[in-house]
Amino acid sequence: MEKTPEQRLWIKANIPEKLWRDYHWQIQNRIRTKEQLEKYIKLLPEEIEGIERTKGLYPMAITPYYLSLMDPEDPMDPIRLQAIPRVVEVDESVQRYGEPDALKEDGPIPGLTHRYPDRVLVQTTTFCAVYCRHCMRKRIFSQGERAIGEQQLKLIVEYVKKHSEIREVLLSGGDPLTLNPEKLDIILSEFRKIPHIEVIRIGTRLPVLAPQRFFDEDVLKILEKHSPIWISTHFNHPKEITPEAQEAVENLLRRGIPVLNQTVLLKGVNDNPEIMLELMRKLIKIKVKPQYLFHCDPIKGVIHFRTTLEKGLEIMKYLRGRISGYAIPTYAVDLPGGKGKVPLLPRYLIDSDGTKHTFLSWDGQKVEYDICEF
Numbered sequence: 001m002e003k004t005p006e007q008r009l010w011i012k013a014n015i016p017e018k019l020w021r022d023y024h025w026q027i028q029n030r031i032r033t034k035e036q037l038e039k040y041i042k043l044l045p046e047e048i049e050g051i052e053r054t055k056g057l058y059p060m061a062i063t064p065y066y067l068s069l070m071d072p073e074d075p076m077d078p079i080r081l082q083a084i085p086r087v088v089e090v091d092e093s094v095q096r097y098g099e100p101d102a103l104k105e106d107g108p109i110p111g112l113t114h115r116y117p118d119r120v121l122v123q124t125t126t127f128c129a130v131y132c133r134h135c136m137r138k139r140i141f142s143q144g145e146r147a148i149g150e151q152q153l154k155l156i157v158e159y160v161k162k163h164s165e166i167r168e169v170l171l172s173g174g175d176p177l178t179l180n181p182e183k184l185d186i187i188l189s190e191f192r193k194i195p196h197i198e199v200i201r202i203g204t205r206l207p208v209l210a211p212q213r214f215f216d217e218d219v220l221k222i223l224e225k226h227s228p229i230w231i232s233t234h235f236n237h238p239k240e241i242t243p244e245a246q247e248a249v250e251n252l253l254r255r256g257i258p259v260l261n262q263t264v265l266l267k268g269v270n271d272n273p274e275i276m277l278e279l280m281r282k283l284i285k286i287k288v289k290p291q292y293l294f295h296c297d298p299i300k301g302v303i304h305f306r307t308t309l310e311k312g313l314e315i316m317k318y319l320r321g322r323i324s325g326y327a328i329p330t331y332a333v334d335l336p337g338g339k340g341k342v343p344l345l346p347r348y349l350i351d352s353d354g355t356k357h358t359f360l361s362w363d364g365q366k367v368e369y370d371i372c373e374f
């Protein structure tokens with residue numbers, strides 16, 4: 001059951017509303033140690049060992065807001081699984097699989113990935129409000145918290161200027177919207193000055209982890225100033241859709257900034273058709289368009305979150321017919337070695353002789369349909 005704001009008071013207790021709604025307070029009060037976390041939640045042995053053993057490699061940080069979404073009594077709470085390290089992350093059974101950079105994101109210049117001709121990805125910072133345990137860029141957690149330098153930005157901007165086929169810049173990280181507003185403004189201005197850049201997209205999980213960022217008029221004004229900007233965010237579970245998240249999205253939409261969502265299929269968190277259906281329904285309700293459901297990448301330290309392709313397809317099949325088409329994300333696998341994304345669909349065309357086709361309807365009925373060229 002989703003918690004009401006009142007039920008979340010166990011963490012909000014004694015914190016004035018003004019502070020709770022302040023992004024900087026959320027960041028300054030991130031939970032970084034076992035001792036801090038134990039004040040709010042009784043830790044499991046695998047979490048205590050996990051926090052100790054992931055230090056320096058995959059550190060922990062949790063905003064009070066994200067912590068408030070956890071059910072402290074439930075060891076398998078989906079927020080808890082995404083935020084509190086467990087020893088399995090560094091266990092040999094998991095570490096033996098995957099690569100730190102399975103998608104080969106490292107590109108022509110440090111911090112730049114140029115995989116598809118028309119777009120580039122720019123890593124603007126290594127900082128995140130919460131270090132998600134399933135992150136595909138987990139390799140950067142250990143690099144310390146730092147933003148892109150002036151010189152590196154200059155090299156990237158020069159590269160983009162020289163490549164007129166690039167039409168879209170995706171700012172990524174870490175989380176670009178954790179940058180201070182002045183720096184964000186500079187970065188956006190640099191790319192906006194390039195005539196062939198049509199769209200800037202920003203990948204940010206702040207609507208989920210610290211939606212208070214979007215209660216700040218200065219940040220919203222900067223984003224609006226550099227329109228067209230699209231936001232790609234990352235809701236994974238219906239519990240993450242709260243009144244604060246809704247307010248954040250409303251503020252973005254009011255400024256003309258569309259919000260798309262990319263969910264990652266995670267074992268124990270959302271690998272369940274009913275949960276995924278509820279998530280998609282709630283996303284649409286707060287006017288976030290479900291874009292992708294990604295199969296979890298083979299990243300070192302993340303493999304324990306992986307489930308099967310069959311599970312993903314079963315979920316996709318379940319969604320069809322139970323929710324409108326625009327609320328159904330594209331299920332996709334990111335191919336290793338930087339070969340790009342491929343969409344996956346359950347099989348609906350089950351037989352064909354070129355004219356006579358047999359389809360499977362959303363509720364499992366076989367339907368014959370003659371289709372030929374006129």
Ligand code: SF4
Nearest residue numbers: 128131132135174205
């Ligand atoms: S916010 Fe995004 S980049 Fe940062 S740890 Fe979470 S998933 Fe990774």
